[in-house]
Every structure is written in structure tokens, then in C-alpha cells.
Amino acid sequence: MSDDDSRQTDNNFGADLRAAEYVLGTLTGAERDDFERKLASDPGLQSLVAAWSSRLQPLSDQLIPVDPPASLWPRIASTINPTTIDQTTVIRLTPRRRRWIIVAGAIAASILLAIVAPQFRSPPQSLGVAKLASTTQSTALFNIALTDQGARITTTPNAVPAIPDKSYELWIVPKGKAPISLGLVKADQSTEHPINLGLRAELRNGVTVAVTIEPVGGSPSGQPTGPIVFAGTFELAAAD
Amino acid sequence: LQDIDQLLNATAGGDKTAFRDLYQAIAPQLFAVALRILERRDWAEDVLQESFTTIWQRAGDFRPELGSSRAWMTVILRNRALDRLRRVRPVAEITAEALEQIPDDAVSPLEETMRGSDAKRLHGCLDRLEETQRRAILAAYFDGFTHEELAQRLAAPIGTVKSWIRRGLMRLKGCLEL
Numbered sequence: 001m002s003d004d005d006s007r008q009t010d011n012n013f014g015a016d017l018r019a020a021e022y023v024l025g026t027l028t029g030a031e032r033d034d035f036e037r038k039l040a041s042d043p044g045l046q047s048l049v050a051a052w053s054s055r056l057q058p059l060s061d062q063l064i065p066v067d068p069p070a071s072l073w074p075r076i077a078s079t080i081n082p083t084t085i086d087q088t089t090v091i092r093l094t095p096r097r098r099r100w101i102i103v104a105g106a107i108a109a110s111i112l113l114a115i116v117a118p119q120f121r122s123p124p125q126s127l128g129v130a131k132l133a134s135t136t137q138s139t140a141l142f143n144i145a146l147t148d149q150g151a152r153i154t155t156t157p158n159a160v161p162a163i164p165d166k167s168y169e170l171w172i173v174p175k176g177k178a179p180i181s182l183g184l185v186k187a188d189q190s191t192e193h194p195i196n197l198g199l200r201a202e203l204r205n206g207v208t209v210a211v212t213i214e215p216v217g218g219s220p221s222g223q224p225t226g227p228i229v230f231a232g233t234f235e236l237a238a239a240d
Numbered sequence: 241l242q243d244i245d246q247l248l249n250a251t252a253g254g255d256k257t258a259f260r261d262l263y264q265a266i267a268p269q270l271f272a273v274a275l276r277i278l279e280r281r282d283w284a285e286d287v288l289q290e291s292f293t294t295i296w297q298r299a300g301d302f303r304p305e306l307g308s309s310r311a312w313m314t315v316i317l318r319n320r321a322l323d324r325l326r327r328v329r330p331v332a333e334i335t336a337e338a339l340e341q342i343p344d345d346a347v348s349p350l351e352e353t354m355r356g357s358d359a360k361r362l363h364g365c366l367d368r369l370e371e372t373q374r375r376a377i378l379a380a381y382f383d384g385f386t387h388e389e390l391a392q393r394l395a396a397p398i399g400t401v402k403s404w405i406r407r408g409l410m411r412l413k414g415c416l417e418l
Contacts, residue, residue, distance in 0.1 A: 020409040023315065025322045026380045026387055026402075049315070050306035055416055057311040058359035059381055060318075063276055065268035068288055073263060076292045080259070164356070 019048035130209045132232035142230050153193050160187040169218050173208040184218050205236040248309045252299035270317045277321040277384045291317040325384045365415035373408030
């Protein structure tokens with residue numbers, strides 16, 4: 001126990017302990033009710049509770065966020081004010097963001113037109129897919145799609161946690177051969193990788209595809225060095 | 241994170257757009273906390289709704305000098321979730337599962353890599369507790385077990401469990417203040 005703690009009076013010590021148990025959730029029944037009554041008007045208790053909630057907050061922050069159903073916001077909006085708040089949608093963009101998206105969209109559209117228009121290319125069709133489930137989390141996954149007539153692989157994350165100071169790297173793992181890197185994939189947005197004929201030949205029906213954690217920029221050796229955190233099986237689309 | 245503080249501050253002033261943005265920013269994290277404790281989507285949705293109604297009403301009570309707005313909102317949500325849990329979890333149900341083991345908190349490489357500095361410090365300090373202390377604290381936090389429920393699950397007298405938790409919490413605080 002630190003000097004600080006031993007300098008505290010028994011009374012303060014008891015209050016701190018009750019604040020800790022209150023935040024942890026083990027203060028129950030009449031004791032909890034009693035504590036909450038005092039808490040409402042006691043700034044000292046309020047700061048003890050705030051300190052304990054900050055100490056334990058990383059435990060809640062380590063949980064992977066889960067999107068609540070879209071129906072929940074209108075329920076909340078209607079309880080706080082039945083008329084004035086926008087109940088229709090939560091994802092309405094603010095004007096500034098909308099303006100940026102319009103500008104970015106216009107630029108993207110003109111580039112796309114320049115590339116696509118001469119060839120009258122049809123919308124990308126997926127020739128094969130893989131769903132890479134997380135080895136540690138229930139909701140996180142990477143969706144893989146082979147598109148662009150087999151020339152490109154698109155990797156789309158879903159609820160994938162960011163990993164500071166590390167990179168996710170995507171691999172084909174052919175049976176009996178060394179894994180082949182497809183490059184880095186991002187946790188927060190889709191990533192596209194070109195697929196050459198050699199890689200295309202390895203993307204057979206049933207081949208394992210996996211994501212490992214590697215140093216920033218990818219495995220220095222060209223072979224996986226970190227743990228496999230996502231894995232799945234590639235499935236070719238049925239031929240027409 | 242400062243963003244969330246500002247949104248909560250604006251919410252206290254009755255700014256409904258800020259409140260909606262606050263919901264967008266923090267609801268998925270709070271929903272995950274509710275799901276972890278309650279393990280049922282319908283209850284977690286109810287608790288999330290109640291919590292945001294409370295956040296709207298009490299946003300003015302938040303005192304930024306005492307801690308983060310995130311932690312303040314998490315306390316509101318956890319209290320709601322624990323209230324719900326204790327209304328719906330009958331004592332009989334717990335007795336039937338009395339022998340069920342509480343799993344230790346094995347940490348995957350992914351989780352380890354994801355941790356920020358606060359989390360690393362907290363887990364470093366949790367690792368320095370005795371195993372019984374750590375398990376009791378984590379089970380109380382994540383599963384919402386009371387002293388009585390923990391005593392059944394850990395097959396120990398209530399007084400023993402209480403003192404594991406109290407001594408564990410105080411050691412944790414001492415370690416975090418080093």
C-alpha cells in the first residue's frame with residue numbers, strides 16, 4: 001500500500017473503497033441505494049467515482065464496438081423530444097462533410113469516366129469470394145472478392161480493430177507450399193490488389209486465405225512472422 | 241476523444257444535433273458493453289435507449305475536470321445494465337450453475353497488440369494481483385456478478401470473496417499510481 005493510502009483517514013479510505021465497489025458493480029441492494037443518494041450531493045464522492053471509472057475504463061474500451069440496430073435512434077429521439085429532432089436517420093452528413101463528398105465524388109467520377117468509358121466495362125462481377133473469420137473475435141471479419149475478371153482482389157473489413165504500430169497482411173496459403181503475400185490490408189477501408197496470372201493460378205477453389213499481424217509495412221522476410229488473426233477458404237463462383 | 245467531450249457539452253446545452261452526433265460516436269462502444277454484461281440483444285437495446293435518455297437529461301452533470309466523458313457515460317450504461325441484470329437474473333438460476341468455472345482472461349496476440357497505453361498499464365497492474373483477486377474483479381466487471389454470485393462460482397465464502405475484491409482493488413489503485 002502506498003504512503004498516500006496510509007495517510008488517508010479510515011473514513012476517506014472507506015469512501016474510496018465504496019466508490020470502487022460501486023463502479024465495479026459489487027455494491028448492491030440497500031448499500032448501493034444509500035451510496036447513490038449520498039453521491040448525488042457529495043462532490044468528494046463524485047470525484048472518487050470518476051477516478052475509479054477512469055481507472056477501469058480500458059476494460060470497456062477493449063470490447064469491439066457493435067452497431068446498435070438502426071431502429072434504436074428513432075426510439076431515443078422520440079423520448080427526448082417527439083417533434084423537433086431529426087428522427088429519420090442517424091447517418092445524415094453535416095453540410096461540410098457533404099460538400100467534401102460531393103467534390104471528391106465529382107473528381108472520382110471524372111477519373112472513373114476517363115478510365116472506364118472507352119472500354120464500356122460492365123460492373124465488377126465477383127468470380128470468387130472468401131470470408132475470413134477472426135480467430136479471436138466473434139464479429140470481426142475480412143470479406144475477399146475476386147473481381148475485374150480475375151485481375152483484382154478486393155478486401156473489405158467488417159468491424160476489424162485497428163492495430164497501432166502494426167500492419168495486417170493478406171496471404172494465400174496453398175496446400176504444401178509456402179504462403180504467398182497479396183499485400184497489406186486496411187482495418188478501416190477496402191483494399192484492392194492486382195492479381196497476376198501466377199497468383200490467379202493459386203486462387204483455387206478451397207485454398208486457405210489468411211491475415212497475419214506484421215510489422216508496419218509488412219513482413220520483412222516475405223513470409224508470415226506474426227500470428228494468424230483471420231482465416232477462411234476461398235470459393236470460386238459457380239461457372240455460368 | 242475531445243470531440244466526444246465537446247458533443248456532450250453541447251448536448252448539455254440542449255443541442256439535439258450534437259446529441260445525435262454523440263450517439264453516432266459512442267453508441268457502438270456502449271452497446272458492446274451492454275451486450276457483454278447482458279448477453280441478450282433485446283435487453284442491451286433497452287438499456288442503451290434508457291442510458292441515452294439519461295445522458296440527454298444529465299449531460300449538464302458531467303464534470304470534465306474529474307475524468308473523461310467516455311468513462312462518465314460508461315458508468316451510466318453499466319449501472320443501467322446491472323440494474324436490468326439483477327431484476328432478471330433469478331437467484332435459482334445462479335445456484336444451478338454454481339460449479340461453472342469462471343474462465344481466466346487469456347489474452348490473444350491480437351488483443352495484446354490492440355491495447356493502448358492506459359490498457360497496457362491497467363493489464364500490467366491486473367497481472368500483478370493474485371489470481372483469485374484478478375478473476376473476481378474481472379468477473380464482477382464483465383459479468384456483473386455480486387459478491388454472493390461470485391462466492392458460489394468461485395466456491396469460496398462471501399467474506400473471502402469480498403476481501404479478495406477489496407484488497408485487489410486497492411492494490412490495483414496503488415500500482416496504477418506508481
